[in-house]
Structure formats: C-alpha cells, structure tokens
Amino acid sequence: MVTINGTAVDAAGKTVSEYLQEAGYEVSRVAVERNLSIIPRVQFDSTILADGDSIEVVSFVGGG
Numbered sequence: 001m002v003t004i005n006g007t008a009v010d011a012a013g014k015t016v017s018e019y020l021q022e023a024g025y026e027v028s029r030v031a032v033e034r035n036l037s038i039i040p041r042v043q044f045d046s047t048i049l050a051d052g053d054s055i056e057v058v059s060f061v062g063g064g
Contacts (some may be wrong), residue, residue: 004055012051016044020057031058 002011004019011019016039020027033056034041039047049055 001051002053002055003048005057011049012048012053016049018048019049020044023057025057025059029060031060032056033058 001008004011009019014022016032017027017032020030020032027041027044032044034047034049035054045062
C-alpha cells in the first residue's frame with residue numbers, strides 16, 4: 001500500500017504517471033512529492049511507486 005495525500009491506496013508497482021491518470025489528475029497541473037522529495041515531471045513515467053511510499057499530490061489552480 002502507498003499512502004497518497006493521507007489515504008492508503010493500492011498503487012504499488014504503478015508509475016507516478018499511471019496513478020495520476022487513473023486518479024483523474026491533469027499531469028501538467030500537479031506537483032508530486034515522494035517520501036519528502038519532489039519528483040521532477042520528466043521522471044513521472046519512470047518512477048515506480050513502492051509499498052510504504054508516502055506521496056503528496058498538489059494541484060495547481062489558476063484564477064483571477
């Protein structure tokens with residue numbers, strides 16, 4: 001299990017990109033932190049989530 005934004009999720013073995021797409025995030029509008037380190041967007045396709053990871057996904061919202 002992976003903890004994502006405080007909730008246990010069965011996402012181990014998926015890439016960050018796979019999880020974000022399945023969860024409905026717009027990949028170009030989020031930042032992802034894994035175990036207190038920011039994952040660069042260019043590494044979303046190659047970063048595989050593992051049991052015990054703690055992930056925070058932050059969405060950017062525009063407005064004015």
